[in-house]
Each structure stands twice: as structure tokens, then as C-alpha cells.
Amino acid sequence: MKVAVFGTQFFERDYFNKYNIEKLHELVFFNESLNAETAHLAKGFNAVCVFVTDTIDKNCIEKLAEVDVKLIDLRSAGYNNVDLETTKKHNIKVLRVPAYSPQAVAEHAVAMILTLNRKTHKAYNQARENNFSLQKLMGFNLFGKTVGIVGTGKIGRAFCNIMVGFGCKIIAFDIKENEGLKQKGVQYKTFDELLSQSDIISIHCPLNSETNHLFDAKAFDKIKIGAMIINTSRGAIINSEDAIAALKKEQIGYLGLDVYENESNLFFKDLSQTIIQDDIFGRLLSFNNVLITPHQAFYTEEALTEIAKITIKNFTDFERGLPLENEVIV
Helix, strand or coil: CEEEECCCCHHHHHHHHHHCHHHCCEEEECCCCCCCCCHHHHCCCCEEEECCCCCECHHHHHHHHHCCCCEEEECCCCCCCECHHHHHHCCCEEECCCCCCHHHHHHHHHHHHHHHHHCHHHHHHHHHCCCCCCCCCCCCCCCCCEEEEECCCHHHHHHHHHHHHCCCEEEEECCCCCHHHHHCCCEECCHHHHHHHCCEEEECCCCCCCCCCCECHHHHCCCCCCEEEEECCCHHHECHHHHHHHHHCCCEEEEEECCCCCHHHCCCCCCCCCCCCCHHHHHHHCCCCEEECCCCCCCCHHHHHHHHHHHHHHHHHHHHCCCCCCECCC
């Protein structure tokens, strides 16, 4: 199968080539992201492989259909950037990588909690300037704190298991309760109860019409004053402008973001020599209690290996007419 792999980063190509056993598929890598303007590059390909930063909307899909693309394979778990109604209309299959390394994302969320809490990033910079003062480095014990988990899928469960080890009280919100977590003492609450009771809130739910801007001004008004919020899921789950307002009035005490709702113009790029034009993002960066990482929670050797293996398997299953176990169904 001939596949156009869009928006590829330096670290992806080696993994895809390594697990494309016996060169079963012809993979052509494009630096460009896939959108309506770049869809013409898919001409002559059977399939396209895309990432969360690609925009596969109605216009893009119609252009892919014009050049006879039959498969869209996401090298990610989320598929909120794909117009599934239009793919169905044009009989284009959509596959994904449903789980590559829940532990990678969960562990990054914990790393963000520890960094914001114990201010290790600030201590590191101070020490490099021979400043060994402890002023403004005070943190708090995680032991005994109430941690709220929004979304208890595979990543949420992995995160829960880690926080149980810290001796935290775990509460959760999900439309489907997990019996295994309940047996470990996790208490499921309503969303409003979770907001009001949690010292730390970690977001692990998918982005859809129900969760878009789930964390808005109304939600922030219900959280504990000074609570910590961590988002390693999808940027648009948090309304960034409302988060800024809540930070300014100190309702949010700490904010950790590995994702941002307008990240496609920023993340995975070196913009160190340019001026960022996104004023909302710039304002978030200005807060000393906000930690932003560039969508790197998934970025481990184990995760990249699984992404490559499963993505290649998706190509093979489609080409051979095998059952598509990773198909996204409308």
C-alpha cells in the first residue's frame, strides 16, 4: 500500500521505517500537515496517515475523495479532528491507535504535578545561577490530598494507580464507572462534586461535543481556591480565556498544560527565533504558576514503538481485507 504520512516529525520516521517489516508498505513522509490546502499531495496514494495537529474537515475529506484516498489512519488515540460524517459519506475508512502507552501520559501528568508543586524547574534555574535560597520554593505533601480524575479510561486508570501509591484520596468522574477502580477505593462523584472537593484535578477524557470547554468559567468558579489543574488530554477541554481569568483572581493555584486548544500553530515547531502571535498563549506563559510542555506526554520509546506497530498493522489489515479492530465507527 502506498501511504502519504503527513506532518511527520524527526523522531517518527525511524520508528515507522523500522516496523514496516520487509517494506510491505511504501511510506512517503511529508513535513506538511494535512488540511484542505495540502490534500492534493495525497494524489496517487491509497491512504493517508495523520496526527492530532492535522485538520481533516469536510473540505479536506472531499478533496481526499477526489484523489481516491480510501483510508485515513490516525497515529493517535483521539479523532476529534476528523469529520466522521463526511468520511462515511465518501466511504473512507478511519482507523486509529486506541492505546499506545497509557503509562507514558499518566507519568507525564504526575511529573507536571510534582514540578508545579515542588518547583523543581525553578530550583534548577536558580542553582545554575548559584542561588541556593529556599525562598518561594515551598510545596505541599501529596500524601492525603484529594485527587480528582476526569475520565477513567486506560490513561485515567494508569494515573489513578500512581496517585494511590502517593497515598492520595482518589475521586473520579466518568459517564461509565470502572468497577476495578471502585474496588481500590476510588469514589465516583458528580462533576460538580469533583470540582469542589479536589485539591488536584487531572483531565483524561476525550474531546467531543460534551467535553469541549468542559472547564469554563462556571467550572472554575466551583473548584477549591488554589486547586491544581493538569491537562494532558486535549487542549479544547479547557477554555483558555476563562482559565486566564481564573488564574488572575487566584481561583486556580497551579495549571499544567501539555496541550493547548490552538496548539497546531505552535507545538512540534522551533519558534525560538520568532514572535508568537497568539496573545492568549502568551498570557498563559506569563504566569509563574503555569507549566506548559509541548504535547510531549506521549513521547517515550515505548509509546512510539506501539504507535508505529499498530499504525503499520492498520495499513496491513485494511490492504488484506482483514477485520479492522481499530476502526472508528460513526
